[in-house]
Amino acid sequence: MSDFFTFTENPDNTFTVFGWNHIIPLLAIIVGVYLIYHYRYELRNYKYERRVRYGIAIFAILLEVSFQLWQMFHGQWDFADSLPLHLCRLTSYLGIYIMFSKNTKVFEIAYFWSLAGVVSILFPDILHGADRYRYYHFMMSHILFFYMYMYLLFVLDFRLTFKSFKKSFITLFVLAVGIIIPINNIFNMNYMYLLEPGDTPFTIFEGHGYLLYVIGCIGLTMVVITLWYLPIHFYNRYRKE
Template sequence: MLEQFFHPQTFREDAIFLSTPHIIILAIFFSSVILLYLNRNKQCISSVRWILLLIIILSEISLHIWSLATGQWSIQNYLPLHLSNLSIYLCAYMLWRNSYKVFEVLYFFGIGGVMQALLTPDLFYTFPHYRFFHFFLAHMAVILGILYMVWVKKYTVTIKSAIKSYAVINVIAFFVFWVNQLIGSNYMFLAEKPSGPSLLDYLGPFPWYIFQLQLIAAGVYLILYLPFYFKNRKAW
């Protein structure tokens, strides 16, 4: 059973979108979000920060060990250049250092991008494969880590934070686009759409969907900023 848990050819599916394991893991995730919010003012909640950091560190170390041990690792697939991977690394630093500077940038594309990954996973391993657990635990930890900073540390964002985050992600995307052209990869899905079901299926062909994503990202940023906007207005 342990060999099957790690073997790259076991528990494979064409897509796990809205499969029973996917629905169950989403239910666990949203329950975790609710529990974090309900316990946000309890003294013991501070330990959650370190638990989430440990999950992120172990998940990324184990991923590279697994990919190397099974011959899966390649420069086209395992550089930390997907939006989710970038969010994972930034979240680890944010949790470790209690970094507000990272938080105000990560809040927008971390929640927006990682939430999309959770809802429409580009994953072809189902329960109970190692990659299934790695994918969902790491992505869940990022969003919970960001929400921890909002609800427990009381961090907030401003419209300047949104502009800064939007500029940062576009600079990163510009760099990643040319990396894709250079090494034949598809990081951030800037070379082609993902194989599994995703929001990009409803957008135009390459390269037009990249420009459409700019507009969608702006809308997501606005939605994510609104709770802080109304909170600040109420404080006035």
Template sequence: MGKWFNGEPFRLLSRVHIAALLIIFILNMMIYFFSDRLREVKTDKLCRNIIALALITTELSFQIWCAVIGVWTAEYNLPFHLCSAATIICAIMLFMKSYRIYQIAYFWGLGGALQALLTPDLSGYNYPHYVFFKYFILHGLIVISVLYMAFVHSYRLAFRSVLNAFAVTNLFAVIVIPVDILTGGNYLFLCRKPEAMTLLDYLGPWPWYIIPMEAVVFAMFVILYLPYAISDFVQKHRDINSGISPGA
């Protein structure tokens, strides 16, 4: 892909990897601890717009970089990867302060970005290469976007949110299928397994691995929902013990 800066190949859980994860973690903790101040109307609007613009700018910078060095292709660069789609809907969610979009962004954003941050695929690039910064900034911002709305705006989810997100994900996959066929791409890994070793290698050959992949996606959405389920369960029992009827 060409280089803007030199660097050794990326290593999982190297010092720069851990440092990047710590920075993202600290930023999210700051949002949590300063959530009361961030709820002020002007401050909230400014922060949401800054995060949304940072998401758009980071993604556009990558598209421009790919075009400048001559590697942009419809097969890879269209916004049909899960994290690319999450980038777009997170930006819209922040601009509009949309709870409806949050119900999708939560699962797409955390489901895709957290996995990407913990097991990065940087095509061999490392700090201080541009790809390193773009990768961690973009995926970090996706997580920050979702948690900002959870911490600052107290957006909550019900189990039906899992079902809705799963249905929308499948609808998105239906849209992606003709895109894969027309471009020769492999968005959402619907046409073939990724070259790197992944969970899909244990789910059977194409196209049969798509069926258990559906189960894996649903299970991941349920796991992501658990913090809300546990919180609601604890709150319900606190209300019962304090004499407050549920739903009062």
């Protein structure tokens, strides 16, 4: 237990892709989303619904605070890296804000970015195994922010349209091209993995020059976001029946 909060991973217990420490978080996403959908009416009409919603958001805040403190304790905290310019962190922060404010306009934009949580679980950029704090923070924080958007969609019954999708698509494109890419190249950062791929699917675009790498990354992200609109299209049709 004394090594649980250690910054470095345990070489004898590292993360294994599609091992048990990978399958369990994936199952947690499936089961959690099912339960949120199945009990959506009960939650919506629960007299303490606001407490439930606030509780989820506060838990997400505590996870983020614990991570920042963990980095500080090990002398690894960096102001630039703590900025919410990675897509997952940005989407998580926006999700927390929406859970408190019920701001549907922000939800319209941020919802289509929420799939980043699932993608990050599918292709986790960590080596820490289940005997380290970082493993639990990474998995829980990504799963939780995905839960938040499912809660907003199903329990609060927030509506999304093709116009919402276009807003989200354009906003992310402008953010990536107008802000993230210049910051990455000026300050040698790697927000949204638009400078180098790390352990992400963006590795398929490596070795063809930076311009093609960026085009490939943005293109793949936009394709994924477009595919993420399809369930909304069919869900809207289901609600009309």
